[in-house]
Amino acid sequence: MRWPRSFWVVFSKEVREGMRDRRALVAALFFPFLGPALLVVMLHLVSQPSRQADELGVDLPVAGREHAPNLVAFLEQGARVVEAPPDAEEAVRRGDVEVVVIIPPDFGKALRSGRPAPIRLVTDESRQQPRPSAAVAERLLSAWSRQTGAQRLVLRGVHPTVVEPLAVEHVDVSTPASRAASLLATIPFFLVMALFTGGMPVAIDATAGERERQSLEPLFAAPLPRSALVAAKMCGASVFSALALVETAVGFGLVPLALPATRIGFSMHLDPWMLARILALCIPMVLLASALMVMLAARARNFRAAQTTLSLLMLVPALPGMALGLMSARPPPSLYAIPFLGEQMIITRLLRAEGVSLAQVGLSTAATLGAAALVAAFAARTFERGQPLFDA
Amino acid sequence: MIALEGVRKSFGRLEALRGVTFAVPDGHITGLLGPNGAGKTTALRIVYGVLRPDEGRATVDGVDLARDRLEAQRRLGVLPHAQGLYARLTAREHILYFGKMHGMSGAPLERRADELVQLLGMQDFAHRRTEGFSQGQKVKVALARALVHGPRNVVLDEPTNGLDVAATRQVRALLMQLREQGHCILFSSHVMQEVSALCDRVVVIARGLVVAEGTPDDLRRQTGRDGLEDAFVAAIGSEEGLA
Helix, strand or coil, rough: HHHHHHHHHHHHHHHHHHHCCCHHHHHHCCCHHHHHHHHHHHHHHHHHHHHHHHHHEEEEEEEEECCCHHHHHHHHHCCCEEEECCCCCHHHHHHCCCEEEEEHHHHHHHCCCCCCCCEEECCCCCCCCCHHHHHHHHHHHHHHHHHHHHHHHHHHHCHHHHHHHCCCCCCCCCHHHHHHHHHHHHHHHHHHHHHHHHHHHHHHHHHHHHHHHCCCCHHHHCCHHHHHHHHHHHHHHHHHHHHHHHHHHHHHHHHHHHHHHHHHCCCCCHHHHHHHHHHHHHHHHHHHHHHHHHHHHHHHHCHHHHHHHHHHHHHHHHHHHHHHHHCCCCCHHHHHCCHHHHHHHHHHHHHCCCCCCCCHHHHHHHHHHHHHHHHHHHHHHHHHHCCCCCCC | CCEEEEEEECCCCCCEEEEEEEEEEECEEEEEEEECCCCCHHHHHHHHCCCCCEEEEECCCCCCCCHHHHHHHCCEEECCCCCCCCCEEHHHHHEEEEEHHHHCCCHHHHHHHHHHHHCCCCCCCCCCCCCCHHHHHHHHHHHHHHCCCCCCCEEECCCCCCHHHHHHHHHHHHHHHHHCCCEEEEEEEEEHHHHHCCCCEEEEEEEEEEEEEEEEHHHHEEEEECCCCCCCHHHCCCCCCCC
């Protein structure tokens, strides 16, 4: 029987069997949604404070406004002063408001007599998330305090700069868009994870699993070119890997629908055309991942050992992608020739709407496909010797 | 026609076969008999092409496995030592899968599958997934997939292992039927009753060497013993590993 037919017979059986395997289907169909779901949650968290602080202005609850009209007028220049809740401390503790400024009745009297005027700033320091309105309140109050102090010094004939040896100026260049965009760096990572987890059950089942259930020997006794056998198993795993990948990509495509651009402050380039390009970039990775998994699982001592090995394998290509998120410098072009890393770099560039050259895509695709062919050839050689059957 | 010529095979420092030569003619049932660990399975695995000999050669109908493994395997039906099935495929799907691997397809393959289901009495479970099959049902599925392409030569490694009496008799009847049709049948066993009940010819193997060969009568003459059992023991040189 000729090679293509042998390949097709085994390949279609692997896919059919995989489709009947609940574990394989769960891996291929369920896990891929975790990435996009996580991204929605993270984007939501990141976008919330910035939405308040930068776009709509900060709400600043102030109690006792009638005691200090001048101060309130000053605060109104930097925030929207609103009615404070009746029980300020309880409201802050519950998280209804981030901060309450309480101006006591004797504020005016203390101020006029030149004593430090009491003012209470109620916040909850145990809260981890950014509290922009608390920060704004502190900044405004200290600015007013400095300004008033300066006026007093001037009245007494002292130049205000005498008590201000430092002039620190904060320049925060982060925008909601840049903060959220850093999260996009996780997308390539999730894509790589998806293509490994999707193909893993089938890759193990078709090799270590077949040996453990003793169905590999009849297969080796059949008149099949061993290279066709290996290729069919690798491509069988690829089908499920690709399934998981497509689902993950579609999931990410749905993220902008869950979080409109006006809410997160920037638009994500995740339209179908972008997704199609990303998926095309992933095809070589699917083949290489499946080839690696089948090759390693075929050499594993048993089913369990194969699971352990492949779980570790999955981290290897995912880690550079994580590092990529932290890498700010311009990566050298040769990095594109590293399988998995090159693709992740290209996808990240696409997502950031940075230019991608044909040379980068060509180099990365050729390198990954070449690696997949090498792994497949190596696996075919071990299969030809019958090693997966006996040498485990 | 199956032949081994001067086959040697070692696993590390263990010499499993130390120069084994024997021939299995068409139209006969040949039993490969020997105690556990004698090298029976290794010899059969070399015949059906999942192991390669270190020295010597194995041929099927004159086709050297080292030269053209696929052509030799096409001429073989194999019931290996390991008879694992695919839990998520039905019994009939197993037959079809192996038929396709042997280049069959379409209506002829479907007809052949139905024929085997009839022949082996698998009607009750042909369309069930093999998960949870009894040992007897499993062996029937494994036999059916081994015979799907109507091979001239049939190799069976301990085919009645773990079978109950009824199933054992069915397998024996099948082997005799194949012999009537002129097939070349080689099966291994460490059960003497089985060998004496079925075999026209016996190859006795012990410690990686052929120690006796011929019809059961030849064997009795060679060893000067009356009972076949005594003859085996005499040929092997010990009672160890026989049943």
